[in-house]
Amino acid sequence: xxxxxxxxxxxxxxxxxxxxxxxxxxxxxxVGRAGGGAAQALLVLIALFWLVPTLGLLVASLRSNExxxxxxxxxxxxKPAQLTTESxxxxxxxxxxxxxxxxxxxxxxxATLLVVAIASxxxxxxxxxxxxxxxxxxxxxxALLVVPxxxxxxxxxxxxxxxxxxxxxxxxxxxxxxLFHVAFGLPFAVFLLRNFFAAIPRDLxxxxxxxxxxxxxxxxxxxxxxxxxxxxxLGIFQFLWVWNDLLVALVFADTGSQPMTKWLQSQMRxxxxxxxxxxxxxxxxxxxxxxxxxxxxxxxVQGVLAGSVK
Numbered sequence: 001x002x003x004x005x006x007x008x009x010x011x012x013x014x015x016x017x018x019x020x021x022x023x024x025x026x027x028x029x030x031v032g033r034a035g036g037g038a039a040q041a042l043l044v045l046i047a048l049f050w051l052v053p054t055l056g057l058l059v060a061s062l063r064s065n066e067x068x069x070x071x072x073x074x075x076x077x078x079k080p081a082q083l084t085t086e087s088x089x090x091x092x093x094x095x096x097x098x099x100x101x102x103x104x105x106x107x108x109x110x111a112t113l114l115v116v117a118i119a120s121x122x123x124x125x126x127x128x129x130x131x132x133x134x135x136x137x138x139x140x141x142x143a144l145l146v147v148p149x150x151x152x153x154x155x156x157x158x159x160x161x162x163x164x165x166x167x168x169x170x171x172x173x174x175x176x177x178x179l180f181h182v183a184f185g186l187p188f189a190v191f192l193l194r195n196f197f198a199a200i201p202r203d204l205x206x207x208x209x210x211x212x213x214x215x216x217x218x219x220x221x222x223x224x225x226x227x228x229x230x231x232x233x234l235g236i237f238q239f240l241w242v243w244n245d246l247l248v249a250l251v252f253a254d255t256g257s258q259p260m261t262k263w264l265q266s267q268m269r270x271x272x273x274x275x276x277x278x279x280x281x282x283x284x285x286x287x288x289x290x291x292x293x294x295x296x297x298x299x300x301v302q303g304v305l306a307g308s309v310k
Contacts, residue, residue, distance in 0.1 A: 061283045065276035087280045100263035106174050108242045111181040115238050119189030124219050127197040144187040153251050172254035181242050196230040232296050260285045
């Protein structure tokens, strides 16, 4: 039999089962078209829709209290003369708000740096150092992930009440708020970084040890640079969590150490809206996390995608 006759008798792609590409379903075709121009335009519209509350907050902060009480913020497009910065000027003239802003910085920055530093070292130890009880200790750290913050509020408050020396009281201080955030931020941070560090090739560490590198040298010159994306992602998460926290501040911060979230909460009126204070204060509280996120967005994306492609 000739080659042509054999080819004529062979089953076609539709009849041969394995031969030919399988028929794509409706869902597969929809996913395949998700990268088209229409899908991208839809995603842009969704993103703009999610930005509407932020735009409304910004416009409300640039209007007087009388204008905000009279009509909605969208009327500013027909009356652009309503825009003014008087609310920001009045807010920045309030010494207690400025103090709360710096208290937020004094709480967030140390809490973020301490969590990143301690968790990085602990994660390296759990991933690449051998010591008795390592696995059980790591399981204990993982178990702390399920402990809610609310469980520790009263016990820690009682503990802080007994810590005082030289006129310094732990309860109601910035230090107390920072330590609480560090304690509850470490379990997740250690768990996240340990899993990332464990995926680093062992050959790199063995080569560094053969060259005479100490554990500190290996961490500083091998682990830390390679783990930069994950560390940056952790830093962004921790910064946002602490900056936007209200519960811990309500319990452990007093008037002299209160962050912006607690200060804004104290400005709420019972029967009328304090928009001339709340709107600019809330927007200023929003700006800093946005700047931090966009400044480290590249590292955040790298950390999220780390390990997805080998």
